[in-house]
Amino acid sequence: MHQLNHFNSGDGLQLQPIDIGHRDYIGVISPDTAFWALVRKEQFIRTLSGSPLLHKYYRKTEAFGEEMETLRFGLKPSAVYFNPTDRCNLNCSYCYIPKSLRKNGKHMSSRKLLEALKILKIYFRSNLPKGQKPQIVFHGAEPLLNKGAVFEAMDKFNQDFRFGIQTNGTLLDFQDIEFLKTRGISIGLSLDGHVPQVADRLRRNWGGQGVSQKVIESIDMLRGYNNYSVICTVTKENMTSQVKMVEFLHRMEVPTCMLNPVRCTLPGSRKHKPLDIDIAGYYLRALDRTYQLYQKTGRKLVVANFANILIGIIAPLARRLMCDISPCGGGRCFFAVSSNGDLFPCSEFIGIKKFKGGNIFRNDIRNILETAPFKTITGRRIENIEPCSRCAIRHFCGAPCPAEAYGMNGSVETRGAFCELYAEQTRYAFRLIADNKTDAYLWDGWDKGAVTIFKMTKF
């Protein structure tokens, strides 16, 4: 009982109150274990005075701590982001891959791509539990510039990997989409606005022409397919259109989207960075709109980057995206392969040679994962970053992203670009929990296989 009676001192429970911006509830968080409770404001003092809530949590602290330890340090790579080409047919000004590579880079040959997948198959066979299928996500640059090699690989290794592809959507035709759909490939497309006047501001081809109309045609062809998503990169050029964007995507029956703040890794992207307070306002209104649309139609448009924050609060181990936990997933849940076979902790690092860990054709993957470039990322702990080490929501945010932090501040042990946006998302998520609205923002079946390990609704 000693620890309970003396929280926030010595070995006692750590508890930090946070204002979630709700009329009735205030949050209490134990940051290291990511335990949280929402307490009616008039019950707040009682809660902190040896209440049943604290007794119950006290009995769970060790288990919750172990859970976070597993999530943060106990996972093995099970996915690869694979760039089959350096090149892109677009010249988006915020891209994290250097312009020279996108314009003049090389394709990986079909032979080398198949060889690389063979190496990965052998690696995963000895490093993943039997029955767990690793994932290969073809990424870019624009992977469909090397379409023949990519599709051949998907067919030759369809028993060995789960495949996905992130594409700008400009090179997809009806046959390609049928190829991907019939194989159940998870598809990601990129579109930055609901109309060309917005979507084409930063996403253009090398001739300076916008391409959104073609992407919209691809989205239209994917109608009815449940295994795809649309990424919208949010900048100061399009942030005011986020509500219109979710309305458009919902109308197009897109099942999932991401409204990602622009990654500020390279200088070209930083000039498009919006202020946190500005982007957050429009973003939260877009989230409100998805709720309204769901109430009106019974059909969800899940905003996956927000859903992941919400899931990270409700069920830390169930998170799908591994950017917003520290260490991030780079080099420990996944790694990236560039078109010449170089390995990086994440595709965000592909333009930064310092973070190359080795080459898939020349080095053992197990050794690459132990190199200094990888260890720098897998060892990036939020406890060593200021002001994150003092932040109550540090395990709902994770101070993403190390590549961005390095690009902006010269060190990965600094926070990323959108601290306040994360804080606002977290407060919004807690308000949804307080108002019992969470299901409207999450995938159906997101908690399949999950069990409730803590529940309390009254003292």
Next chain:
Amino acid sequence: MEKKGRKVKKNVIAYRKKCKANGTGLSHYVLLDKK
């Protein structure tokens, strides 16, 4: 869809779920793998 207008506010709301960890997505991509 959820029920609207819950009349009695709970004193406290605290819950947590647990499952196997297998997240592999990043901000450039989310693997859905919906059947």
